[in-house]
Each structure stands twice: as structure tokens, then as C-alpha cells.
Amino acid sequence: MFDLDRFVEDCRGALSADRTHKSVREVVARAVADPAGVIAGIGEPRRAEVQKLYHAPDLTILNVIWAPGMTIRPHNHLMWAVIGIYTGRENNIFWRRLPDDAAGRIEAAGAKSVGERDAEPLGRDIIHTVTNPLDRLTGAIHVYGGDFFATPRNEWDPETLVEAEFEMQTTMRLFEEANAAYEARMRAS
Numbered sequence: 001m002f003d004l005d006r007f008v009e010d011c012r013g014a015l016s017a018d019r020t021h022k023s024v025r026e027v028v029a030r031a032v033a034d035p036a037g038v039i040a041g042i043g044e045p046r047r048a049e050v051q052k053l054y055h056a057p058d059l060t061i062l063n064v065i066w067a068p069g070m071t072i073r074p075h076n077h078l079m080w081a082v083i084g085i086y087t088g089r090e091n092n093i094f095w096r097r098l099p100d101d102a103a104g105r106i107e108a109a110g111a112k113s114v115g116e117r118d119a120e121p122l123g124r125d126i127i128h129t130v131t132n133p134l135d136r137l138t139g140a141i142h143v144y145g146g147d148f149f150a151t152p153r154n155e156w157d158p159e160t161l162v163e164a165e166f167e168m169q170t171t172m173r174l175f176e177e178a179n180a181a182y183e184a185r186m187r188a189s
């Protein structure tokens, strides 16, 4: 079964051996190879939310639970990440900056769908959008090679694709709204 303290210890060990995402990716891949074990360890996804599992200046570990159909706006991290899915699916659009654009606008550059048991590394400079394409909750362990909450970074307006400073509150509000809609639907069904 997934043991959070052990997982944090393993990630810390991997990070001290290798500052890139490579060793951490192996730790995450091992964990999500047993999705039922992860759920037994951290609980069944019940609501859309971002749960902080571990937080240090050089490492952040989150349990991210996406509501059915929800999409987060384009954003960067400015640190590497490893996304391990233990239930459901995350569809990514990857974006690149338009050259010499004063508004910092982006254009779509690629896509990747990540599903249960996948442990997907994301490079430091990626810009992405994430959608849960399913009609149920998606749950993923996100490991970031830095302080996810304190690092200044960017997001892009989903309509105009113009760059702005990332506001964690905007994202948290998005999760709250998605969750309210999800819970209303659950109550109605």
C-alpha cells in the first residue's frame, strides 16, 4: 500500500541523488503502478481539490483531484514536474510563446493524454492546459522540483492567450467552483 511518509522519503532520496526529475519519476511510476494502493493510502477522490501532501523549498507534492470536464487555464511552473495518475485521465495542451510578442501571447504546440499508471515528466519551461476529459473525478499525484506555491510564474488568459502573473487564488477559485458544480450534480443524481 502507498505510504505517504515513505513516498516523501523516497522522493527526497531521489532528489538528493539527482536534482533532475529522472529519479523522482521512477518513484512516482512505482507508486501509480498500483492505483488501488495509492487510493488505499491517501483516500478515494471525493471532491475537486488540491491537497498539499508535502511542501518544502525544493520539493512540493500535491494530490490534485479534477472535477469531471474541468479545464485549468494555460500556465507554466518554472520548475520540473512529474505527474502520476492513479485514477482517470489528464489531457494536456502544450503551448509555446509567439516570438517577439509584446503581450506574451502563446500558440498551441502539442498535446499529450496521460492516464492511469502513467508517470509523465514535464520540463521546467513547459506551458500547459489540463483538462479532465472524463465524466468522473481524475486523481493525480503531482511532484514539483521546487516551491510550487511561492515561485512567481505566469498564466495566460484562456480567451485572448495574453500573459499575466500567475494568481494561485484564481486557480483555487476554479477548483472551488468546479467542485460546487460537481457536488450539486451528485446531489441531484
Ligand SMILES: [Fe+2]
Residues within 6 Å of the ligand: 075, 076, 077, 128
Ligand atoms: Fe500545471
